[in-house]
Amino acid sequence: MNGAESLIQTLVNQGLEVCFTNPGTSEMHFVAALDEVQGMRCVLCLFEGVASGAAAGYAAVAGKPASTLLHLGPGLGNALANVHNASKGKLPMVNIVGDHATYHLQYDAPLTSDIEGIAGPVSDWVYTSQAPADIARDGAEAVRQAGLGQIATLVLPADVSWGDNPAGAAASVVPASPAAVPEDRLEQAARMLENGKRTAIMLGGRHISQAQGELASRLAQAAGARVMTETFPARVRRGAGSAVIERLPYLAELASAELEGTEQLLLLGAGEPVSFFAYPNVASVLSPADCEILALAGPGDDIDGALKVLAERLGAIGAPVLRELQLPAEPRGALDAGTVAQALAHHLPENAIVVDEGITSGLACFPATAHARAHDWLNLTGGAIGWGLPAAVGAAIAAPQRKVLCLEGDGSAMYTVQALWTMAREQLDVTVVIFNNGKYSVLEVEFARTGARGGKPGPKAASSLAIGTPDMDFQAMATGMGVSATTATSAESFCEQLAAAMATRGPHLIDARIPPLEPNWRTPPPAGTGEC
Amino acid sequence: MNGAESLIQTLVNQGLEVCFTNPGTSEMHFVAALDEVQGMRCVLCLFEGVASGAAAGYAAVAGKPASTLLHLGPGLGNALANVHNASKGKLPMVNIVGDHATYHLQYDAPLTSDIEGIAGPVSDWVYTSQAPADIARDGAEAVRQAGLGQIATLVLPADVSWGDNPAGAAASVVPASPAAVPEDRLEQAARMLENGKRTAIMLGGRHISQAQGELASRLAQAAGARVMTETFPARVRRGAGSAVIERLPYLAELASAELEGTEQLLLLGAGEPVSFFAYPNVASVLSPADCEILALAGPGDDIDGALKVLAERLGAIGAPVLRELQLPAEPRGALDAGTVAQALAHHLPENAIVVDEGITSGLACFPATAHARAHDWLNLTGGAIGWGLPAAVGAAIAAPQRKVLCLEGDGSAMYTVQALWTMAREQLDVTVVIFNNGKYSVLEVEFARTGARGGKPGPKAASSLAIGTPDMDFQAMATGMGVSATTATSAESFCEQLAAAMATRGPHLIDARIPPLEPNWRTPPPAGTGEC
Missing domain, CATH: 3.40.50.970 (Thiamin diphosphate (ThDP)-binding fold, Pyr/PP domains)
Incomplete structure (x- = not known):
């Protein structure tokens, strides 16, 4: 060969x-x-x-x-x-x-x-x-x-x-198991969990599974600790039947407030919580200055094993706190990030995979679906937009029997819009929802947060954040790449289109026409704080 | 500030x-x-x-x-x-x-x-x-x-x-002039041009202007030398009234044949001619082994100055050989790369800028337009496709009074298709022609050239080179990004759409539906060899 x-x-x-x-x-x-x-x-x-x-x-x-x-x-x-x-x-x-x-x-x-x-x-x-x-x-x-x-x-x-390689291929090698967390670190964690201080257990990394969430929930109850995830873990199990876990908010100001008073922080798969970006006069580190932080397990370590050992030592024999199924009614009236989120919560099928690059609008969908049917939620881990549509392609190929729901901002969708063609070519079971508000909404928020020009964009800056001129017609673009597509302008039409997409295998795109976000970040949508 | x-x-x-x-x-x-x-x-x-x-x-x-x-x-x-x-x-x-x-x-x-x-x-x-x-x-x-x-x-x-910078901005600095070519190198070049050996002058680099072409033509006549350009200079003036200059072909096999017998090669702005890719049993260097090569002037040097000095020393006082205007009739019948090329030659307006990322189809357009109205031709200099549509944006902003014609392969267009939106937003005077043949045609040619699997793709390989499933509807995509667009399926409809686009300011896209290229590279279209 x-x-x-x-x-x-x-x-x-x-x-x-x-x-x-x-x-x-x-x-x-x-x-x-x-x-x-x-x-x-x-x-x-x-x-x-x-x-x-x-x-x-x-x-x-x-x-x-x-x-x-x-x-x-x-x-x-x-x-x-x-x-x-x-x-x-x-x-x-x-x-x-x-x-x-x-x-x-x-x-x-x-x-x-x-x-x-x-x-x-x-x-x-x-x-x-x-x-x-x-x-x-x-x-x-x-x-x-x-x-x-x-x-x-x-x-x-x-x-x-x-060139010719007469030696042929290499035989299978058994992959290495995740490294066990060392005993001294486990012992230190156990002592911290038993000392009565205000403690948060923070999960993160590649996959916060059903089992991991349950273990952490049991442990947190036994220790009187909070359990939360980092802002953007790669994948987390959530919805009905999953453990109740908070999520650290994205906005540094809200995240700091959330962590205020925390005396101890145990990290399992998560990094130390820091601000996504720097802002004038805003702290980069989100945890309190006197908070003791233990990096208990890295993302490649045996996190489940560590949780099991700690649960045993703390006698965490109680049942985990799990979410009940609570489905909202179908929304009616105007289409906005909130009504889209409500419709998603209503229609999300059992065991779906949600790929979230909805940016500001995605923030609304996350808490709204906390009690939806059980599902996996995939986050953008590196902040480089243009990940969502391609990630949905990969997710659908990895799990062909599961519905993939891809939440996309209009701006982020355009970085790698060619992914739609591969969805059509491979007939992947992906439903794409485009939050089409004609804005880089998150940048309007960020502009205000950075305090640039007193927080108020001038005409050129405002134009640089507005992508609605010319209007982007995602239905036309998707159709041009072989993906069936519809446009929704009301909650009713969105629900109808979403229900049809959930009931049909294969790729479909919904161009959800929503109003731009109010750029005053100091009053973010209730969704901005993160229950998981 | x-x-x-x-x-x-x-x-x-x-x-x-x-x-x-x-x-x-x-x-x-x-x-x-x-x-x-x-x-x-x-x-x-x-x-x-x-x-x-x-x-x-x-x-x-x-x-x-x-x-x-x-x-x-x-x-x-x-x-x-x-x-x-x-x-x-x-x-x-x-x-x-x-x-x-x-x-x-x-x-x-x-x-x-x-x-x-x-x-x-x-x-x-x-x-x-x-x-x-x-x-x-x-x-x-x-x-x-x-x-x-x-x-x-x-x-x-x-x-x-x-942060605050009370010192303010830096004042204007006069940019450096191009470096003069050293006298010893000019002297060596003059001797080579006078020694009667078979000599080729090869131009290349950022901009082969009208004046540079004329100087090179006069010099070549005086010396009895050939004058040619490298395969992909960034920009070259051509068409009616420009100097007659050949172009080194893209295919290594044809380029080597073209340079056979060349005893001396003078490079001005061009690099030593080498094969774009390596192939089993094909030489990387395109010039004959015994050819003497003089790198007379680099792309940043004063190429025009060097040509002037040499023209003077060789007494090159004759007129340059310039192209006559020869416009073909409008084509009729089936639409293919050849009839598209003929239509372009017929309709190209005076002083247009052609951005060529037409790949295999672009090869047909280049020789067909040699005698069209005078224009500038922009080439892809680094081989990384996804340059054409963006480059057309930049060209149109640099020269708002000139028509920009962007020749795009369907495959290459999809790398940076978002450029269409900026064309619409800025209302740029760009006409895009998509050669939509549903194939990575050049890769079919290259597959055969590399000799992989005896030159015949198996089913998976063939599928990897075919991008017509699903069909890409560029009219729909362009419309979705605010660019007016039409689809042409015959020479007549293409001519009609092209004429309308040439007569109208602002962006327009023509989705030219053409048959795939015959992948047998050994019989490339006549266009494969390069007159400039």
């Missing part, structure tokens, strides 16, 4: 099943090899940011990496924002980046690029395979590195791809 | 007039400052790759840099492919990349990123401004660096932007 075949067989042997691709000439032998090796599903994307975002969504739902196939440095650059997002969420990903043949690099052809240099800032592991005989070893190592919750980027020169 | 105002005023003082923006929270003070400082046009883009591609197109047409405003490392990542393209074309660009406040970086917030690390591989100069008092100096230096035909990336921390 040649190098490309050896690599794909190696990836398949390590359990990788999907490759999100946007290939070019230097990847043609890899593409050819997809017909020679069985077991790798190839999902074509029209832009590399769709491929990497899909891999991020896939990893969050499948709990294992997908691979991407990218074309030299520029292709990797196009993918970079969503690789960043995955990296911040500690989601595993294996990027295969084709390069010129090794002997061709010296000639500085137009696409010659410093791939390792571009990959480095967003990768935990970067390596350029040097020979066809090495590629099996290198591919297996890439998957091992990714399995640690990391970004592995393997550069594949064209001659390594097309 | 604050740091942001100081920076913008400094940029304006150095002659920068346009900023292509896609801002986020960390850039809010920069956005606010656009209302406090006069003279900077702010063009909002829905994706950073549109901003950088527009800056590239602007630079090619305006002959000076624009600035971009980007949001931290991920925003720069989104811009990276078109920064790469500009860099390869030696086109000047000033990227302003907002960052967290300096004191906030230590907290590793979600958008914290290694901006300098990401910028490095595609920038000639990268610097992070450290204090508001430094920003005027740093901004002026960024423009100076860009003025050398380089990519300058200035990282602007939020607190540098919002």
